[in-house]
Amino acid sequence: MAAATGVLVRSSGRPRLSKKTLENVAAYLALAFFLVIAVFPVFWMLMTSLKADRDLVNPTTPPFWFQQPLTLDHYAYLFSATKFLTWLGNTFTISTCVVLITLAVCLPAAYALARLRFFASDHIGIGIFLSYVVPPTILFLPLARVVADHGLFNSKWGLVMVYPTFTIPFCLWLLTGFFRTVPIEIEEAALVDGCNRWQAVLRVVLPLSIAGILTVAIFAFTLAMQEYVYAATFVSSSPEKPVTLGVVTDLIRGDVYFWGSLMAGALLAGVPVAILYNFFLDYFVEGITGGALK
């Protein structure tokens, strides 16, 4: 009897076990497949940036590994013969200014939308958020005129002026959400303790939302660092270019492509953005899907 049960258990148990193992193997294989797809082009850039020129233009050898010793020549060229550092500096200046403008404009508005009731408040909030989908490709022609009217054409300050149009909508949306999560009782308690409304916001609500505010700042920063369309439209003089534009345009001279340095510049400028963005990713998803779920 016992033996029979044992056989029964084993014969019904074994296929289930192997099916699960099979499922695991399939999942890991699929994961590996996606990982290769996602990372390979980036790995390729890294390799190209470190390959010697002779190695780069030799089509007979397998392209996946080094045939010649590694070299840092492309990086050296990037820093010595191009304005790479200036472009990096420009991007940093632009993004920082954009973050400051975004926060200055969004913090009061988000507080009002989260806590105060007033005529058309719902419509204003949704209206500003929806402007996020108005694309640069519809606006670059008239905006070029507006930027030129302010004498900011061909200058990084023109980009500082324009970039908040795409950081404000999303950041306002997120900040409003963050302010709503600060418990109302805390603000009430501050009022009871003798703070006025302004002090309550400044000393209680803002410190409690600091994580949210930082998140929004990082997001605005990465969005500004990623931008390309407006930069390509408004800026053509090399010392004013942000790094995304400078790398793409200035390292291609006529038919001569500085492959290694192109890839080196793209990596040095792109990887920090990717890392920053990655920290922000969950909030981005929550911001986008917040209306539909949570």
Add this chain to the structure above:
Amino acid sequence: MAVGVEERLDTWVAVAHTARRRLPRVKDVVPYALVSPALLYMLALLGYPFFLALYFSISNASVEESVGTFVGAKNYANVIGDAQFQKALLDSFIFTFGSGIFKAILGTSLAFILLRRFPARKVIRGFLMLPWTLPVALSILSFKFGMFDPQFSVVNWVLAHLGVLHPPYPNWLGDPIPAMIAVMTVNVWRGFPFSAIIVLAGLTSIPPEIIDAARVDGANWWQRWQKVIVPMIAPILFVGLTFDVVFTFTDLSVVYLLTNGGPINATETLPTLAFRTGVLGGDLARGSSIALFMLPLLVVMVVVMLRSLRRRDI
């Protein structure tokens, strides 16, 4: 929609309402003073340019003729009759919806994989998200000078060594159909992680008991997906889809940097045509008319989005 989600939503809305009710009222001007900087900024640099674009499209404005005179719907008529525009319109749809299908398939598969537990999950997720988190203007260089290079294409090298391709090898960016495949590939590469995290956000919001119940009731994986999961995460899928369609349909960087609309307009989309006409060609009027043809689709998308957003009571 799921019961749990509805309940959570109701609580949240209720909290927001009490919050507004319980705090002392402020003077009527205060809220407007707080909102107005944001509102004015958007009106000045988004609203005004938008109307300027409308004006350009019904004038003969150009870089030399900066004010222009009213010409009515002439630009639109010219643009519609132009074969190059018609091709660009068609290509825009092929580009958007063709790559959309692949992003949906790849993204959904990846979302189910990410749902599982595996070691170093955070780090691996970070690597998987690289296509989305890297600035596309930079990562595209890898495709232009690596994957799809006419002489040193890695794609060709791999396919040839696998015995799939035989000479003459496709010139990815130089032949019309391969070029279209190339720009769509880059768009899919860039977008599939985004699809994955959107679907993943939906999947993790479903209580596992519901899926288990369906499984116990004998639903196979396709029925569980079609009858249980999709209806529950439909709102989230809609929002994700809307964003993706809007971003792809209006995207300039990928096509412009990879093929510049070529070869012989084979990959010309509305944004690249508008860019070439308006910015490089200096014809503001015609460029604006072309760009504004993107608007109807955007309006549809905005309406879809509004319906999903109404749930969030801002």
